[in-house]
Amino acid sequence: MKKMNEEERKILSIRFVVVSLIFLALAGLEGLLMRFRILNILTEFFDEKHFYSMMTAHPFVGVYGWAYMAVMGAFYFLVPYILKKDIYSKKAAYASFWLMLIGTLTVWTTTFITHYAPLYTLYWPIPTAYEIIGWDIHSILFFGLGVTLILGGVLVFFANMFATIFLPLRHTDGASPSPWYVIRELLTTAFNLDKIKAKIKKTPEYSAKAFNYPVFVVAVFRGCVDTTLNAFVIGGVGLLLTIFAVSHMIPGAAIPITAVDPLIYKNVFWWGLDLIADGNVLIFTAGTWYLIVPLILNRKLYGESVVRTVILADLVVSLFVWNHHMLADTPQPILLQVQGQLFTWGELITMGLTMFAVLATMWFARPVKYTAPLKFVLASIVGYAVGGLAGIIQANYASNRFFHNTQWVIGIHGHIQLLVGLSLTLFAAIYALFPLLTGKALDEKLASLHLILWTVGGLVMGLSMGLAGTLGMLRRTLYPMGLGPYEPYMFYATVGALMLGVGFIVFLVNILKTVKISDLLKIVFSSKY
Amino acid sequence: MAPQLIIEYIYFSIIAIVIGFIIAFYILTQRGGDRREDPTEKQEEKKGMEKGEKRWLIFLLTILVIGNILMLSPILPSAKYALWLEDEPRLTITIEVKNYEFILPEKPIRVPAGVPVEFIVVSADLLYGFGVFRKDGLIVFQMQVVPQPYTNRIIWIFEEPGYYDIRSTEYSGPKHPYMYVPDAIYVVGG
Numbered sequence: 001m002k003k004m005n006e007e008e009r010k011i012l013s014i015r016f017v018v019v020s021l022i023f024l025a026l027a028g029l030e031g032l033l034m035r036f037r038i039l040n041i042l043t044e045f046f047d048e049k050h051f052y053s054m055m056t057a058h059p060f061v062g063v064y065g066w067a068y069m070a071v072m073g074a075f076y077f078l079v080p081y082i083l084k085k086d087i088y089s090k091k092a093a094y095a096s097f098w099l100m101l102i103g104t105l106t107v108w109t110t111t112f113i114t115h116y117a118p119l120y121t122l123y124w125p126i127p128t129a130y131e132i133i134g135w136d137i138h139s140i141l142f143f144g145l146g147v148t149l150i151l152g153g154v155l156v157f158f159a160n161m162f163a164t165i166f167l168p169l170r171h172t173d174g175a176s177p178s179p180w181y182v183i184r185e186l187l188t189t190a191f192n193l194d195k196i197k198a199k200i201k202k203t204p205e206y207s208a209k210a211f212n213y214p215v216f217v218v219a220v221f222r223g224c225v226d227t228t229l230n231a232f233v234i235g236g237v238g239l240l241l242t243i244f245a246v247s248h249m250i251p252g253a254a255i256p257i258t259a260v261d262p263l264i265y266k267n268v269f270w271w272g273l274d275l276i277a278d279g280n281v282l283i284f285t286a287g288t289w290y291l292i293v294p295l296i297l298n299r300k301l302y303g304e305s306v307v308r309t310v311i312l313a314d315l316v317v318s319l320f321v322w323n324h325h326m327l328a329d330t331p332q333p334i335l336l337q338v339q340g341q342l343f344t345w346g347e348l349i350t351m352g353l354t355m356f357a358v359l360a361t362m363w364f365a366r367p368v369k370y371t372a373p374l375k376f377v378l379a380s381i382v383g384y385a386v387g388g389l390a391g392i393i394q395a396n397y398a399s400n401r402f403f404h405n406t407q408w409v410i411g412i413h414g415h416i417q418l419l420v421g422l423s424l425t426l427f428a429a430i431y432a433l434f435p436l437l438t439g440k441a442l443d444e445k446l447a448s449l450h451l452i453l454w455t456v457g458g459l460v461m462g463l464s465m466g467l468a469g470t471l472g473m474l475r476r477t478l479y480p481m482g483l484g485p486y487e488p489y490m491f492y493a494t495v496g497a498l499m500l501g502v503g504f505i506v507f508l509v510n511i512l513k514t515v516k517i518s519d520l521l522k523i524v525f526s527s528k529y
Numbered sequence: 530m531a532p533q534l535i536i537e538y539i540y541f542s543i544i545a546i547v548i549g550f551i552i553a554f555y556i557l558t559q560r561g562g563d564r565r566e567d568p569t570e571k572q573e574e575k576k577g578m579e580k581g582e583k584r585w586l587i588f589l590l591t592i593l594v595i596g597n598i599l600m601l602s603p604i605l606p607s608a609k610y611a612l613w614l615e616d617e618p619r620l621t622i623t624i625e626v627k628n629y630e631f632i633l634p635e636k637p638i639r640v641p642a643g644v645p646v647e648f649i650v651v652s653a654d655l656l657y658g659f660g661v662f663r664k665d666g667l668i669v670f671q672m673q674v675v676p677q678p679y680t681n682r683i684i685w686i687f688e689e690p691g692y693y694d695i696r697s698t699e700y701s702g703p704k705h706p707y708m709y710v711p712d713a714i715y716v717v718g719g
Contacts, residue, residue, distance in 0.1 A: 048703050048706075049703050051703075052700075052702075052703045117702070117703060119700050121700070123656045123699070124656070125654075125655060125656070125676070126655055126656060126700075126701055126702060129654065129655055129702075132628065132654055132655065132702075133655075133702040133703075133704075262656060262675050262676050262679070263675050263679055266656075266675070302579070302582075303579055303582045306579075306582055326673075328658075328671060328672050328673045328698075329672070329673045329675060329681075330672050330673070330681045330682050330683055331675055331679040331680065331681060338601075341597075341600065341601075342597060345593045345596060345597055346593075348589060348592065348593055348596075349586075349589050349590065349593060352585070352589045353582070353585065353586065353589065356581075356582065356585045357582075359554065360579075360581060360582075362554075362558055363554075363558060365558075366557075366558050366559075366560075366561065367558070367559055367560060367561060368558045368559055369559075370555070370559065378551060378554070378555060379551075381551060382547065382548060382551050385544070385547045385551075386544050386547065386548075389540065389543060389544065389547075390540065392596070393536060393540060396600045396605075397600075397611050398600075398605065398608045398609075398610045398611040399532070399533070399536060399605075401610050401668075401670045401671060401672075402531075402532070402533045402667075402668040402669070402670065402671070403533065404671060404673075404698070405658065405671070405698050405699060406668065466537075467537070470533045470534060470536075470537045471665075471666055471667055472662055472663075472666045472667045472668040473666070474660075474696070474698055476699075476700040476705075477700060477705060477706045478706050479706065480706055480707070481709070484666055485665060485666050486666065
């Protein structure tokens with residue numbers, strides 16, 4: 001197999017990052033338009049159906065198009081760079097890029113053209129109830145295919161990552177070990193099974209296999225476990241929708257809506273979907289912090305051995321927290337509700353220790369010269385603290401009576417975690433990687449302006465939404481009869497969104513000031529690879 | 530004061546401290562310091578936790594235990610709502626939801642204040658939400674309405690007399706925002 005040299009890996013990473021930024025711009029534009037529409041402005045520009053289809057596309061474009069593709073771009077460069085190995089499969093690397101791109105575009109265009117709007121929650125039977133809601137059956141088919149393609153891309157990426165980390169290179173020794181070897185190595189290392197076995201056998205001085213890998217790589221493969229399981233579930237839903245649509249196009253083959261139990265489906269769906277929050281949003285973030293902070297400060301990460309254990313603990317916690325999304329479902333057994341609440345608190349420990357390790361590393365490196373990536377990491381900690389605390393509050397069986405599905409959930413918890421927490425971490429990675437990928441550093445003053453606008457904008461938007469939520473404003477809905485007491489909060493949320501938009505433009509100006517757009521386009525559309 | 534507003538004040542006080550701490554941390558870490566010996570180097574040898582880490586872990590575990598006790602106990606103002614589920618209802622109201630419409634047994638539904646009232650909501654087609662709101666827009670309570678064969682049940686004690694609105698609290702398609710019934714419930718003073 002042809003080797004993928006470092007230059008080609010750089011180009012692949014740049015392609016992923018450029019496409020992810022285009023998707024971020026698209027998701028941001030959609031978000032801004034929706035903010036205006038919620039204020040009952042632009043009502044002539046797009047109707048309610050268009051609004052809800054936009055609301056369906058927005059998280060797919062934002063999460064899979066932006067966050068996943070940016071993470072993939074960074075990891076395709078960083079994992080081989082840190083391990084001093086090549087990517088296991090060049091074909092799979094390109095396949096994941098195209099599957100993600102085509103899948104996200106399919107979801108976006110389907111919702112845009114057909115106004116199909118089941119939202120990202122896809123609660124059964126809403127995505128399939130086309131006769132009641134009035135959707136075109138073809139829109140279910142194309143949407144299902146788009147979702148399947150995206151999650152197919154995610155699975156190909158993670159399989160490639162696992163193989164890159166755990167397998168010897170095929171092109172160097174010619175051998176092709178069985179996939180079971182990778183799965184065995186992955187499970188052993190991800191869950192520290194070898195260490196448990198050594199303890200049972202009372203093997204003295206045994207060091208777990210996970211200690212053979214840099215802590216960043218441990219976070220990558222452990223986060224990949226969560227996100228792989230997520231891909232099977234959400235990809236499975238995409239496949240289910242595709243099969244459902246096809247069955248309704250063939251006379252006499254229609255699968256009835258009642259074939260799927262809505263509550264069991266919702267449990268499986270949230271079990272899978274919440275794994276994104278842990279795998280992508282928390283563990284990948286932790287991994288990125290663990291890489292950037294010690295690298296820039298030229299110090300070891302504080303409490304590295306504990307951090308490895310924390311990453312493992314978070315993997316276990318993440319498998320049992322999904323019920324905090326279902327606290328308002330009264331047919332759900334009470335024991336599951338309590339379980340969801342208790343395990344959510346587990347994230348306080350794992351994320352709390354992660355933040356502590358990063359802050360302690362910085363503290364012992366005083367005096368710290370803050371470069372852009374470090375500033376972004378510090379601000380992202382604010383995002384996780386503010387959003388995480390809101391999450392713990394709403395994940396309570398009693399308080400969920402008035403917080404569930406309100407602007408509190410999506411504003412203070414959802415958007416602050418994603419925009420101020422995760423996105424600032426991804427920007428930190430881009431600022432840190434930019435010189436490695438292009439040989440040029442971005443302007444520090446513009447980076448600071450980007451940081452201030454983005455952080456303040458994200459907080460203003462999220463907190464305003466949260467305040468409206470405590471007053472009873474729901475998420476996932478327009479108020480066509482008027483916003484009433486929620487209106488001032490939605491106005492401030494729009495101001496925050498505009499600040500985010502200006503911050504992003506400052507970031508683009510910084511990039512285009514550093515690298516010529518023609519050079520960037522040459523890399524993205526290079527026919528060399 | 531409504532419990533969500535009390536929670537909001539507590540939350541904003543905590544995050545003000547967090548943001549203040551990070552700003553102070555940013556300023557302090559730029560100044561002075563002696564670039565102390567890397568403590569993780571010592572840790573490599575003993576493979577254990579640092580003293581600071583241990584203290585922090587104990588602090589987090591304490592928060593976890595106290596937080597869970599608070600959240601599961603009747604101390605928290607909102608916890609009484611969970612406890613009401615154990616009460617024997619004095620009145621049962623069944624509401625059907627079908628084709629984006631709440632089918633009420635009467636309008637307004639008259640309920641007495643201060644006694645446990647059971648709401649049973651069943652959906653014949655889609656997944657909806659069932660929320661009761663004060664006239665100023667504040668949520669009183671809500672639940673998801675999972676379609677049949679499931680029955681969705683909640684017990685509530687209205688503390689304040691007056692009119693209340695009903696609104697679907699879950700998206701079920703573009704017609705969802707119109708699932709709003711003003712003055713659907715009238716609570717008669719106890």
